[in-house]
Amino acid sequence: MTLHQRLPRAVVATIAIGLTACNGDHSPSPEIQAHAAHSIPARPALAAIYQRSCQTCHARGTSDAPLTGHGEAWQPRLDKGMDTLVDNVVSGMGGMPPYGLCMDCNAEQFRQLIRFMATPAETEEH
């Protein structure tokens, strides 16, 4: 039996992802992917909107959407300014449909959702 067969598949996958994380590409680390998959805004009303509208795309690494908690992916977007980001959500951008699928969200709700998604995962541990 080879070493590869004896290691549980999840461990092998984690090691593989961990190795590729150091090769200079900016793909999110396994920790950030896990964070994105599980975290929701603390306020229940905002969490409900997030889960209904934004999470489908922003919580999984398979989409081009910047992942929730992936600070490196969000920083260049935040640099455009919050007003621009809200405008881009409202009009839609690339793979994101207009309003990010939240047709009844107002600008303040979009700002809160964006702040939540753009908060780097690692800062939550401090």
Ligand code: HEC
């Ligand atoms: C159907 C998938 C999808 C949904 C649903 C979605 N997004 Fe996105 N979002 C994307 C993709 C893809 C991008 C990257 C677009 C690009 O860079 O071309 C993106 C980018 C963004 C950006 C960055 C815009 C910029 O100017 O760089 C913000 C902010 C954003 N989304 C917020 C939201 C919010 C808030 C929600 C929920 C109300 C949401 N998204 C729902 C797919 C989605």
